[in-house]
Amino acid sequence: MEVVHNKKSQTPNSTTKPQKSMSPWAMARRKFMKNKLAMISLCYLIVLGILSFLAPYITTADISRVNIGDMSLAPSAEHWFGTDTSGRDVFTRLLYGGRVSLLVGISCTTIILFIGTLIGSVAGYFGGMVDSMFMRFTDFILNFPFLVFVIVLNAILFGIVSGIWVLIVVLSILGWGGVARLVRSKILSEKENEYILASISIGCKPGKIILKHLLPNVLTTVIVQATILFATMIVAESGLSYLGFGVPQEVPSWGNMLAASQQPEVLQNMPWIWVPPALVLILTILSINFIGEGVKEALNPKSYR
Amino acid sequence: MLKYSLRRILGMIPMLFLISVVVFFLALAMPGDSLTGEIDPNNTDPEYIEQMREKLGYNDPIYVQYGRWISNFAQGDFGTSTKYKIPVADLIAQRLPNTLFLGITSLIITYIFAFVMGMYAGRKPYTKLDNFIGGFNYLMLAIPIYIAGVFAIYFFSFHLGWFPFSGSVDIATNEGTLDWWLSKIYHVILPALVLGAMGTAAYTQFLRNDIIDNSQKDYVRTARAKGTPESRIYNHHILRNSVIPLITFLGFDIVTLVNGALITETIFTYPGLGQLFLSSMTTNDYPTLMTLALMFSFLVLIGNLIADLLYGVVDPRIRLD
Amino acid sequence: MNHFQQSQGKAPLLEVKNLETAFGIDGKDYNAVDRVTFHVEPGKVIGVVGESGCGKSVMSLSIMGLLPKGIGKVNAGEIKFKGRNLENLNDNEMNKIRGKDIAMIFQEPMTSLNPVFTIGYQLEEVLHNHFKISKKEARQKVVQLLTAVGISRPEKVVYEYPHQLSGGMRQRVMIAMAIACQPQLLIADEPTTALDVTVQAQILELLKDIQRKNNMSIILITHDLGVVSESCDEVIVMYAGRIVEKTDVRRLFKEPKHPYTELLMGSIPRMDVETDQLATIDGMVPSLKNMPHVGCRFANRCPKAMKECTEVTPELKENEYGHEVACLLYETSRPAKEVSH
Amino acid sequence: NSGDDTEAQTDSEEDTTEDSSSDEGTETEENADGEPKQGGTLTYAIDSEPEGILNVHYYGTATDFEILQFMVDPLFTYDENLAPEPHLANWETEDNKTYTFKFEEGVKWHNGDELTVNDWVFALETLADPDYEGPRYSNVQTIEGAEAYNKGEADSISGIEVINDYEVKVTFDKARVNNLINIWSYPMNENRWKDVPVSEILGHEYTRTTPIGTGPFKMGKVVPGETYEFIANEDYFKGAPNLDKIIVKVIDNKAVSGALQNGEVDMVPVHPTLGEEVESMENVELVTYPGLSYYYVGFKLGVFDNEKKEIVEQKEKYQDKKLRKAMYHAINRQEWIDAFFSGYGSPVDAPVPSNHWIAADDSDLQQYEYDPEKAKSLLDEAGYKDTNDDGFREDPNGDEFVVNFSHYSSTNPTFEARAKALTQYWNDIGLQTTLEMIEGSLYYDKIEKDSDDIEVFYGGWSTGTDPDPTALWSSDALWNYTRWNNEKSDELLEKALDVEVVGTDKEKRQEIYTEWQQLANEELPMLYIAELQELQGINKRVGGVEYDVSGSNLPNEWYIKE
Amino acid sequence: MKTFQTNNLLEVENLQMHFPVKGGFFRRTIGAVKAVDGVSFTIRKGETLGLVGESGCGKSTTGRSILRLLTPTGGKVTFDNEDITNINGKRLRDIRQDIQMVFQDPYASLNPMQMVGDIVSEPIHNYYKNKNKDELKVEVMDLLTRVGLPEEAYYKYAHEFSGGQRQRIGIARALALKPKLIIADEPVSALDVSVQSQVLNLLNELQDEFDLTYLFIAHDLSVVKHMSDRIGVMYLGNIVEVADKHSIYDNPLHPYTQALISAVPDASKMGEKRERIVLQGDVPSPENPPSGCPFHTRCPKAMDRCSSIKPDLKEVKPGQHVACILYD
Ligand SMILES: Nc1ncnc2c1ncn2[C@@H]1O[C@H](COP(=O)(O)OP(=O)(O)OP(=O)(O)O)[C@@H](O)[C@H]1O
Ligand SMILES: Nc1ncnc2c1ncn2[C@@H]1O[C@H](COP(=O)(O)OP(=O)(O)OP(=O)(O)O)[C@@H](O)[C@H]1O
Ligand SMILES: [Mg+2]
């Protein structure tokens, strides 16, 4: 056997280095893992995510191909969830739809969190003029009725930005206001904590204070907000697609699948076409909500403060 | 209070101005104009369309168009709908009552249900019924409004035949009579329920959690130490505190209703502003579109104002000056 | 001030015997108050001292029947008020006693008042709870009460909300509320902790005044030994849910017996004496879940601990002066050692 | 225009076609069912939202006309061959330039006024008025003196000469074969409108809520955008209606079949995709009748200059006729129609619906039957070969060749699939094809402006009762979307309208049009895909309803069976 | 015993900190919270100056203004013979190496997301970027041991410690840069009595060991007296009396100091009839302070003049400065 030399083991204290103690994140994680409902939801989402993003490898069918001979077939061994009115396999489309819906949800959430956190934390930390300017702007954004302007912007950007990115961009442009406000107010109250004063007094620069001290503590709120946003954005995507103002029709998203099944005949006699997307959508939102609750509880500061 | 409201209202003017600019330029940036797609080889000809463009001023410089629009707007002239060919103001006057009726009904439904369920669940948490209410609410929160709407139509209108599936009133009734009102209510219930479902669920859970939170507050202990009966503690001391945030939501509800109306009215063919907005969107009816967009923004501003003012009214700790 | 021995003949107002109050944590019960026995005579002020978390509040809440529902409950012992066992009363009957015969003031004047009701309203409520009384009468009475607790413009204050008052005023309002029905027993749970010294002095004076006027008994909970020394007749020293020492206030300060009491006194800087080094108690009060089951609960922090201390649970024993201590050092079987200071 | 097929152009035809009655039909109906029952209320649904312009002189959408049809009467209607026949008036002409109209006597407006020629003259003058805001000036423009009147140079239209209350002479600027069909045929109650300035007509309550006509039903209550109530006009000149009332209700197209099944509506236009379902309902009869529209796939062959009114540039990509023919042969039109229109339609080979009287006979046209092999060989011939073995053909120069196909989008779920299906046909013969769904108004904007995004596009046209295709096909027409620049075509179209050539002879005109169709069929500036049937779901309790290519019979003949 | 040096480490002259109050129709500044309104004192090297006063009288604000966590609106702060009132940027950061702070709330003054080791090493890291990691770690562990924490504490998070231990972490952090002056803002008021004594003892030991100078802020007179050499008494943004601790305790001159001393409950005086001066009413709001002497509204010895003349801090006895016209 070969002796593996660990260079680090030569450092003075590390020989007696005790097990690292649990960080608040680790504690939250453990608490979260005990939450059955949240864990089940998480598993569901993970499975869904994996299936969706691996869809091209799982199924080989050309998802957009219209099969005139196979229209509206009931579920069978060949087509697990049947086919839709265009003869496309519902199961395959469901997976691809998940890709789009989840992608829209994740992208929007990420962008919104980024913009919102950036603006909110800068405004909250520096206060004064910076704050008033940024917050006027945020108010301005917030004063647009969300759906209304999403629809308008979507129409404008259509063709300028391609595919589902239209919707992602539009939702993000109009969606960050709430996060910015939340982060700002959270920063304002967190700023009052003495550990911020302490970090100034030990010579931390503003950037470091925001990044290392304020943000990690605001992050709990942001994470909870992220789950809410994620659900909201998925609903927004599907709702807009349903109204015909969402992702382009040729892209299979859950919203488009539902919109495409809004024929009475389909609704009444071909449940296999619309039940799966509806159910998966509802379950997804339900899961996200449960995860959100779980995260909220796990991050509840009462547990360690 | 008065001063505060006045300041807030004055503060809204620059905001509205900015929004109007945005609305205007967005409308300008939208593809095509109201005459695009008006192709009718039998009845119109391209010259007529060009004439109309000229007449409607679509060929003027942009700032002239904006100036004309906004000054007319300020004077209450919102322009003429290019689709319905009547003043937008009249059009909105026709639809607004319906939207208001729908919105208010859904609010009433939301608040009544939320209060009844939330108060029960908050007072008796972790009981069977509370769990049931909670589960139901989670489901309601997860069902997108359009799925709920379509489902409601299929189940309650077509399957059970309990409610009408479209329209706002039965033509056979005479306006203003009791029958007419009943018919209006009968038509609004289903869309209002659908529109209010998510709010109901959210508020119920909010009220429940807030009641539980509040019941652990020191002042509740004080009230008990005074010998105050339990029911009075819940219905009076706690409720009064929990209701405050709930009432202030009323302002923000306006925003939710605007968003919700868009979808609900469309699904239920309920002729209101939401439906009008979407149809003006598809037909490039810009005067209507711009007026509605501005109006909705204005509503949001008003909603925020109401929320703030209500806060000041219902919460003695907030002083508005 | 009365001496302990002189009042012995009177029937006690409140008798607490072997009180055990437990909290359920993860499905198991842990005693936050363990076998606590004491009584309160009419017109007496009993001080309860001890570190944070030693069960002072839980004890008082047990007496009031205000333990958080579903989490805390009285597991054993009895609480007799004027010979009536409070444990057997239902909510309704308890409500008749609470606020009328036994009143309580809480530590946090900031949060103990309902923020959305006026001061007048909240004070009137206690009157309406216990007397048939018209609104007008109640209002008059409230104004009187506010005047009595030293609030300068009571007619105005009744229309104000808690947030408009300073901490000291709020605590006065709480006192007014507590004395509104002229209770026989007042439990004051750290009524001055949140207040400034000058205000604390005002409030303590006020309480003493009222106590003398109404011949009321007070259980005064505090962790400030100075307050105890100035205001109480008797003192109960608690540690980790148990009473470790109980005696007349003078005796305690002259001759503290339990090592815990001693250390506690030595750790507080004093105005009159210069000390370079303050006494310290190492370690912490064990948390509920880690309470030792047998032996003295202070043993692991006690500088005088002996081997037996972790094996034998000391009982509260009374000496000839009525000085009760729960410590093996003072068990009659062994000679009391010289206590160094 | 049923269902959600909101092609903007198909909105057009119905104003002149919807309300004709066939006397024969009525009689047979009555004979078969005996005496029609009197009384009852019929609920008629429309599945898209009306604009509420309840004035036949101003309305813009077919939906509004569906409401108007119950209360207005034209001077003449059309028979099942789309030939005009007298209704409120009959006419005489010798030279196709001057017409004398004789009005029915005793026809009453709903407000009791008697209909006279002045009402019609009033309508014509309104349309020609400089302040007129509607789209129908072109329907009077050809009258002599109308232009002068329109420019404000004259107080009256010189070509109109009122002879007496029931007789009027109209002179056109020149003789045309279609002067009659083109002229505005609805009267406007002068008595009622004379004090209303023309600029206020559109917003007037007479237009919005209290319109009147001479038709079988009078307008009752109106809930704008929602419900319209019609009450029987007992004084109707063709006989009092059988029904007491007709309620016109606006419903969402998703509710159509549910409402039919429930019996909540008695009559409603049905989208072809719903046809089968409605057909299977026990309480509903599905009535089909031929429509006047056709769908096509167009090629952008050039660029139009709207100022100069001419095609100024040629686009090369699809100039090769063989390429277009190959793409035509690649499409299985029957299969496609069956799949997306449930078979309620049939392939067409030329840009005229087969029920139109000018339609060329099948035998005169090439049939581009589904034949992928032929398509492939055509492509091979033309040099479109797969030179780099990627599975797709390159153009004759060996460069990559991609067919960019565009289709308009709407909420209708079948659009995407049907467009996609077309692209697949082309993919299958080795032409790589992409699909872009573009929002409706933007789509037509791009097509009209010859945007570079548009190469191959999907569309639909309706033909009117007048068969003249000039507005869509001549090389100086903005709406000639393919920018087909063919001298022969222009010449034929002109000839077909020339009185010198065709006179009043229908046959001659049809001959020219057949020739023109043959040309269009050979040149293929667009691939003609399908013509559709119109579908109407009618509850079986309703009787007396008949449909033909010109629309339904007069609603006064409709009745409720029990 | 402590060595006294004649030179002053810190001189505070007429320090003012006014927070603007916005209001009115256009949100203009319509007033000011005069949190600190002309405070002057000096601290000699190696000594402890105690600062007492009721809640809200401006103690913390004073402390924070010295460290320039707040920018004072007036006055002058001299540290080590350098005027630091208006320095900025790098110089300010450098000065902060020499002045450190221990905070009141042991729960809020430690970042819950950081490991204790990181909390304590952060100040060093900020100033000595290139310091060897292992050396740094050794140094921090030494510090932890010094303040009475086990070495394992390095890897733990604040939530795993009791209040007293956390306060030790806070002290270790303040010590990390080897400052000359430590401002301790009520370091023990959130602690239990038994723990309080541990921290007080620790602070005393450290002072000797590291040659520290303290500005010790507290509202508990007995604690201040225990810790300090001299005591400053604050009332409503003003210092009303500064003197040697014995003078303050045995012979307070300002009526407020007298009342304050007499209000402290004292076990030693048990049973004796004490002449307690019970003040009436509450501290006025600093937004709207009384004219003249800020204390005159509650002063048992107030005279008419008190409401118009604001007395200056004057040396009434050697080393005892009082701001009261009684001693004019
Ligand atoms: N609601 C509760 N749930 C669980 N444990 C509790 C609860 N309330 C109190 N405890 C525990 O009971 C013990 C006694 O608490 P109590 O509040 O009586 O202490 P205290 O002496 O009043 O302290 P303080 O001086 O801080 O008020 C503590 O260990 C505490 O953790
Ligand atoms: N950022 C601020 N803006 C406005 N007012 C402030 C601000 N900080 C402090 N104040 C006010 O200044 C006054 C003095 O506050 P400070 O915190 O210095 O008092 P303190 O003596 O430290 O009180 P405590 O003993 O409660 O800590 C208070 O009235 C406070 O409300
Ligand atoms: Mg307590």
Ligand SMILES: [Mg+2]
């Ligand atoms: Mg402070």
